[in-house]
Amino acid sequence: MKVSFFRWLLLLLLVSHSARAESLPQWSDEDRARLLRGEIIAGTDILVEDKRVIASLRLGLESEVLRSLPPELEPEPEYDPKVVPSEFLPLYFTSSESYLIDPQQLLSNQEALDRLGFLNYHADDSELKIRMYLFDSEQNLPATYTIEKLCEDHYADAPLTAIVFCFLGNPERSQLAFAGQGAADVIALDRRKMLESAMIKSMEKSDPAMQLESFIVQLSISLYWLEAERAETLAALAAEGSRALAGKAWTSGNGAGKAEVVPVIDAGGLSVLKSNMHWIILGLLGLLCLMAGCVFGWVMWSRSRRYHFPVVETPERLGASYAAGVGAVIAFHKKLGSPSSQRNQVPDYLKRV
């Protein structure tokens, strides 16, 4: 029992000694600080034996450390959510081919593509385009940059266009203006109604991107009706103009050849149809004449056509030289009798019987 106890004690002493002898070196506080600053490289003394190489490495390391120190950054100007950054203002107020102008990239890439896709679809389908300018919800424009100024500067000569300033997440601040040819004909009441309906529709959504989508869709619908209304008005004006010209030509006796057709610039198929009505009528008349000519030609051809029969030598029958063909006989003395009752020919003596 005693022997085993001593054995265990001896073994314990040996293990503790060996553990003490193999323990890792400890960093002094000074070395640790230098290591953190990058002035020393851990393991250099072990891996590189040549003292000169070590010296050169240390020298290079010190220079790199000095070079890699970050320069002192200028303090960024504080972001003011109520002001449009000045570098973006010129980007807004220049003529752009795109229907969605968002230089601040307020929308994500996919959202911007979706909205732009719808605006392009609307532009393909309608003569009245939409140009949408996007701002942040609280951003205010400088007094010199207004929607009216934008319309005058960049869209005065363009076709009729709806310019929209949209404040993302704050649809109540949206602005709508019409620019281009015929913009003066759009009355303010209509414009306000369109803007209000689009705003109300967009406020039904909570997400700013969805609000924008609803706004555009509702605006597109309103613009369709506006366009149809304008087309009807223009067609009526054109018809009146044509009538006036025709009346003038009639009274002056110059003939209808000098009458000018008032051009109608609109997108409605109905108005195009109405404006080209005289051509359609002329075409139909021409078609009718052609058909009548064809019918007349066919009748004339069929009348002038000659029908021949092959001459077959037939032996004489019943001693008749030219004819022995006895056809049907029909009596018409009975008003109530049907002719079909006489289909079967019977001898006369049978009839008398």
Added chain:
Amino acid sequence: MRCPRCVQTIHRSAAQCPHCGFVLSDLDDLYGSGEVRLRRLSDMAGALRLKERQKLERLLDEFQTSFPQLFFSVYYGALEDRANIRQFGLWLLNHAAYEDLDISRPNDGGILLLVDLNTKVASISFGYMLDSFLTEEDTFNILAKAHPHLLQGNHLKAASVIVKQLSRVLRKKSRRAILQQKIFGPPINQSSGAVNALERIRSNRSNRSAAEQDNFKSIQTTRAVNKEKEP
């Protein structure tokens, strides 16, 4: 083919009716054997007015234009009660010499519409040229179309309906015949057939004696006088 007397079916080349022994010469004893001078439109019964006659003649001209080998003639008569319209039609078409017809149109290509206003019966007879193309069924259908107009006494309308319906039938038959001719070739003796027919009518016409013509005329006058005597 039917016999005009007993209305029994006979062979196409029967010399006489096998049922009743009828031959055309039997009718010569009744109506005369001479040639009868007629116009295409003979209104012996006075069924048409002058303007109606002119209209009908124009219609007959159109028919002849469409069918250069054929002609259509109309005879309105008041036959005796005992007269048989089939036999009279057959006899008339064989003995008629049409004054207003070109010699190139023999009686073989003739179609005769005979309307008896006395017995109120109408019939159609036709020449050998149409033997293969017109059937009794065709002629009945054509006459049936005109039946309502005949009932009303509108003889011009009835005649024009008959001419138009007949033209339609003949156009169809002609087209079919020409087509068959193209497919199966021309009928035998076709070229000689027309020449023979023409020669036959010329010879027959020249052979008709004036006495025979007078005979027919006297028969007609007697009938007219008898008709007038009737109450």
